[in-house]
Amino acid sequence: MRQRAYHIIILICLCGLLLSCKQQYYVFSSFQEPAKKGLEILLSKDAYHWTRLDSVLLKPMIGKDKIMRDPSILQGPDGIFHLVWTTEWKGGNGFGYAYSKDLLHWSEQQYIPVMRSEPSVVNVWAPELFYDVKQQQYIIVWASCIPNKFAKGVEEETNNHRLYYTTTKDFKTFSETKLFLDPGYSAIDAVIVQKTASEIALVLKDNTRPERDLKMAFSNDALGPFTATSAPFTQKFTEGPAVAKLKHGWLIYYDAYQEKKFGAVFTKDFKNFQSVDSLISVPEGHKHGTIIRVNKQSLKSLLDINDK
Numbered sequence: 461m462r463q464r465a466y467h468i469i470i471l472i473c474l475c476g477l478l479l480s481c482k483q484q485y486y487v488f489s490s491f492q493e494p495a496k497k498g499l500e501i502l503l504s505k506d507a508y509h510w511t512r513l514d515s516v517l518l519k520p521m522i523g524k525d526k527i528m529r530d531p532s533i534l535q536g537p538d539g540i541f542h543l544v545w546t547t548e549w550k551g552g553n554g555f556g557y558a559y560s561k562d563l564l565h566w567s568e569q570q571y572i573p574v575m576r577s578e579p580s581v582v583n584v585w586a587p588e589l590f591y592d593v594k595q596q597q598y599i600i601v602w603a604s605c606i607p608n609k610f611a612k613g614v615e616e617e618t619n620n621h622r623l624y625y626t627t628t629k630d631f632k633t634f635s636e637t638k639l640f641l642d643p644g645y646s647a648i649d650a651v652i653v654q655k656t657a658s659e660i661a662l663v664l665k666d667n668t669r670p671e672r673d674l675k676m677a678f679s680n681d682a683l684g685p686f687t688a689t690s691a692p693f694t695q696k697f698t699e700g701p702a703v704a705k706l707k708h709g710w711l712i713y714y715d716a717y718q719e720k721k722f723g724a725v726f727t728k729d730f731k732n733f734q735s736v737d738s739l740i741s742v743p744e745g746h747k748h749g750t751i752i753r754v755n756k757q758s759l760k761s762l763l764d765i766n767d768k
Contacts, residue, residue: 483756486704487533487563488713489543489749495527496520499543501563502746503759507704507711508736512743513766522556522569523547530700532750533563534589534598539758542631544587544600547571553578555587555602557631562761574626574637578606582618586700586748590652592627592682599682601625601640603648603667614668615646621667623650625683641677643689651701651750652682653710653730661730662686663701663712672696674714676730693725693733700748711736715748722746 488502488510498519502510520528529546536542540559543566547556554573560566575581582605590599604624607617615621625640641647641664649665655678662677666689673692679685697718704711709728716723722742725733756763 484753485756485759486751487754487759488702488746488751489531489533490746491528491531491545491749492745492747495529495747498528499531499545501533501749502743507706507751508739509741510743510746512746513762515762515766517563517762518543518558518566518569520545520547520556520569522571523554524551525549528556530586530588530748532587532589533752534591534750535752535754535758536591536598542589542598544572544589546585546587548583550583552584553581555584555600559631563759564761564765572634574600574602574624574634575604577637578604581606585621586649588649588651588750590682593654594682595627597627597629598631599625599627599652601650601652603650605646610642613645614670619646619667621646621648623647623664641684641686643677645671647689649699649701649748651703653703654682655730660686663703663730664689665699665701666692667699673698674701674712678730690731694723698723702749702751704751705753711740713740713742713751 486504486507490500497516499517501513504510520526525548531545533543543558545556553575554571557570557572558566585603587600587602603621605621622642623640626637627635646667647664648667651663653661655661660679660682674694676690677686698714700715702713711724713724723737724740726736727733
């Protein structure tokens, strides 16, 4: 009888441990202008209401400007967190990279010169991470401007961006940089989303002066080719999309930078969008990042520090 009771107690404890491990937070990577402080994060349990963690997790030490803009975090299949970010507003040919097991203790920062073969490149903006399960590799997409490389549009040559990518399996060796998407106009801030097992959704910013809003494109492969971009689903002067997967759909957050606030839409199919601005709360000063789901156990060290 005692042995049976002991087994029941052990089973209850194990179930409690498993339940605790399954408890998840949404993590929103963040920075604040003028981008000198470094990596901050917001936390949420429902993806609607966000709280800023009261710590700078990684101070930028590399790049000409030593800034950290547009931090993109992804947790790999092995549990390691990978971080990439913009290191220069203009004048660089690469982005920053570091990794961590707990978001608190970080590796040495590295500069990844993905556009070094383009001596006239103006910038490398907003690198974004995606893990391609099909190919078991990481894809990093960013925006760069190479003057006079594409047909002259409405933008000045120093603002005529296209989207590029590289792939890696280990963040030690990287594939040759290639063009990811040329939609026929200046485009930045691309986010790859696994919509279904066989369909990829791409959120991006049309960065031309008449638009400056967010649009969609679709493919059956994370590296494309993608369909022609859609009509905009946000108002003008919006950028920096971040996508949160919910149980029955997705939230797409965006920086309404002229209004100095964040907005969001809810979608089930990336074709129909419902504004949920009145339902969200984002701390003032939060800027362009990415949203991932992380189990509570992986955040233990970070949460313990924040509670002290």
